[in-house]
Amino acid sequence: xxxxxxxxxxxxxxxxxxxxxxxxxxxxxxxxxxxxxxxxxxxxxxxxxxxxxxxxxxxxxxxxxxxxxxxxxxxxxxxxxxxxxxxxxxxxxxxxxxxxxxxxxxxxxxxxxxxxxxxxxxxxxxxxxxxxxxxxxxx
Numbered sequence: 001x002x003x004x005x006x007x008x009x010x011x012x013x014x015x016x017x018x019x020x021x022x023x024x025x026x027x028x029x030x031x032x033x034x035x036x037x038x039x040x041x042x043x044x045x046x047x048x049x050x051x052x053x054x055x056x057x058x059x060x061x062x063x064x065x066x067x068x069x070x071x072x073x074x075x076x077x078x079x080x081x082x083x084x085x086x087x088x089x090x091x092x093x094x095x096x097x098x099x100x101x102x103x104x105x106x107x108x109x110x111x112x113x114x115x116x117x118x119x120x121x122x123x124x125x126x127x128x129x130x131x132x133x134x135x136x137x138x139x
Contacts, residue, residue, distance in 0.1 A: 004082045005068070006103070009089045013100050018067045021082055023074040027053070030071045042069065051076045077134075084132040085125060099124060 005019025006012050024030035030053055034044060037055050047054035052072035056065045072078045089096040102124055110116040126136040 002083060002086075004070075004086050008086050009096055012089070012096055013104060017065055019070075020068065021070040021072065021079065023079065024071045025073070027051070027071070027073055033071060037069070042067070048078055052078045080134055081129055081136065084134055085128055088128050088132060095128065099128075 001020055001022045002008075003018070004021050005017065006014030007016075007018055024033075034053070038044075040057070042055040042057045045054050045056045047070070052070045055069045055071075057067035057069075058064060059066045070078060070082070089099060099121075102121060106117045106120040110120065122136070129136045
């Protein structure tokens, strides 16, 4: 299991959401985790369903999410992308600062539009992944 996302980068401005990624032996067999996760208040929120199962855990105020969990096979595109991006930001404070500046600007510009906020980060993420020899979002 890996801590990923902005909260995994020390000092980086981040929404108060803990993002995690857990390796599973087989994506289909991992469906057995759906019920135990539901019992812990996780909600299945599909994201890149061909290579991962994604779950969100809402806070007591159902409009807020406190945790995100990806179940994916180690070595999948999602696995490689998330770790490469996190590790690049951890290794390069200037790159992390550039990302933070972008995130803060997008948060101001798209305060009520998560889709636009996320889309605004795509080119930056793609550039970081390309520098690690990865192509963003192949699957």
